[in-house]
Amino acid sequence: MAVVGDSELVEQATQGRFEAFEALVERYQHRVYGLAKRLLRDEHEAADVAQETFLAVWQHLDEYRPPEANGVGTDASPTPLQAWILTIAANASLGRLRKRKVRQTHEAPRLRAEAKGESLVEAVPDLAPSAETTVLTEELRRAIESAAQSLSAEFREVFLLRDIEGFSYEDVAQTTGLTLANVKTRLHRARLAMRAALVNFYEEKVA
Amino acid sequence: MSTCQACVELLREYLDGELDFGTHEELSGHLKKCSTCDEFLKSYSAMPKLCREALAEQMPQDLAHNLRAFLRARAQKF
Numbered sequence: 001m002a003v004v005g006d007s008e009l010v011e012q013a014t015q016g017r018f019e020a021f022e023a024l025v026e027r028y029q030h031r032v033y034g035l036a037k038r039l040l041r042d043e044h045e046a047a048d049v050a051q052e053t054f055l056a057v058w059q060h061l062d063e064y065r066p067p068e069a070n071g072v073g074t075d076a077s078p079t080p081l082q083a084w085i086l087t088i089a090a091n092a093s094l095g096r097l098r099k100r101k102v103r104q105t106h107e108a109p110r111l112r113a114e115a116k117g118e119s120l121v122e123a124v125p126d127l128a129p130s131a132e133t134t135v136l137t138e139e140l141r142r143a144i145e146s147a148a149q150s151l152s153a154e155f156r157e158v159f160l161l162r163d164i165e166g167f168s169y170e171d172v173a174q175t176t177g178l179t180l181a182n183v184k185t186r187l188h189r190a191r192l193a194m195r196a197a198l199v200n201f202y203e204e205k206v207a
Numbered sequence: 208m209s210t211c212q213a214c215v216e217l218l219r220e221y222l223d224g225e226l227d228f229g230t231h232e233e234l235s236g237h238l239k240k241c242s243t244c245d246e247f248l249k250s251y252s253a254m255p256k257l258c259r260e261a262l263a264e265q266m267p268q269d270l271a272h273n274l275r276a277f278l279r280a281r282a283q284k285f
Contacts, residue, residue: 018282025278029271034264047270051277058282136260144261163255164262188219191254198254 006081007066014062021061025054028082031165032089038160039093041149049096053089078166086165090175094157140201147197151190158183159190211237214244218251 004023012020032053037046066080078086151159157176161167162183167175172183214237220226221234238245266274 018279021282022275022278025275026271029266029274030264033266033270034262037264038262043267043270047266047273050266050270050274054274054278055281058278136257141261144258148258148262160262164259184219188216191219191251192215194258195251195254198250 006079010061010064010066010081013058021058024057024081028085029054031078031082031086035086035089035160035165036093038148038164039090039157040096045096046093049089049092052092053085056088056092057085083167083171086167087171087175090161090165090167094175097153097157140198143198143201144194147194147201150197151193155186155190155193158186159194162187163191211241211244211247214238214241215247218248221248222252 006024006027009020009024009027013024029050033046033050036049036053037043040046040049064081064084148156148159158172158178161172161175162169169180169183172178172187173180176183178186214234217226217230217234221231226234238248
C-alpha cells in the first residue's frame with residue numbers, strides 16, 4: 001500500500017480533514033516524544049511538549065511552506081515537515097529546560113567533554129572490534145543512554161539535535177542560539193565524550 | 208599530519224568535507240598509515256547511527272491516546 005506523502009496530508013489537513021492531521025500526528029508522535037524526552041529526561045514533560053507541539057502544528061499548518069515536502073523521511077534526514085515539527089518540539093523543550101534552572105551540583109559527575117591533551121590520545125583505542133557493525137545489545141543501549149545523560153547540558157543539546165534528531169548545523173544554531181562555529185565545536189567534543197564513555201564500557205567488559 | 212592528536216581534532220571537519228585540500232590530503236595520508244587513527248575515525252563516524260538506534264523512543268500507547276484525545280478536543284474549538 002502506497003504511503004501518503006506529507007504534502008498531501010498537509011493539504012488535506014489544512015482543508016479541515018482532521019483525520020489527515022491525525023495521520024501526521026501518528027507519523028511523527030514518536031519522534032517528537034523521543035526528542036522531548038531525551039532533552040527533558042521526563043516522560044510527563046515530554047508528553048506535554050508533544051501536546052504543545054502538535055497543537056501548534058494544527059494551528060499553524062496553513063502557514064507551513066514546504067520546499068519539497070513529499071516524503072516520509074528517515075531517522076537521519078528528516079523531511080521538511082518533520083524538520084519543522086521537530087524544531088517546534090525542540091524550542092518547546094529547550095524553553096522548559098531554560099526555565100528549570102536546576103542546580104546540577106547533586107547530579108552524577110558530568111562526563112568531561114574537554115577531551116584534550118593526553119586524554120584524547122588515551123581514548124584512541126578502538127571502540128569495538130568493528131564499530132561499524134556493532135550490534136546494539138540491551139547492555140550497550142543502557143551504556144549509551146547513560147553516557148548521553150551524563151553529557152553536560154551544553155554538549156547534550158547540540159549532540160541530540162544534530163546526531164540524534166538530524167537537524168542541520170544551521171538549525172541547531174538557530175534553535176540553541178549558538179554560533180555555527182560553537183555548535184560544531186560542541187558537537188565534536190560531545191562525540192569524543194560519548195566515544196570515550198563507550199570505550200570505557202568495553203574496557204570494563206573486558207576487565 | 209604531525210600527530211594523532213591533531214588528526215583526531217580534525218575528524219569532524221574531515222567527515223563534513225570542511226578541510227582545505229592540503230589538510231584533507233595530509234589527514235587522508237595519515238589515516239592510511241596509522242591504523243589507530245583509522246579505527247578511531249571508524250568508531251567516531253559510526254557513533255551517531257549507533258546512538259540514534261540506542262536512544263530511539265516510542266511514545267507509550269496511553270500517552271499517544273491522551274495526545275489524540277487532547278488534540279481532538281482542542282481542534283473542535285477552532
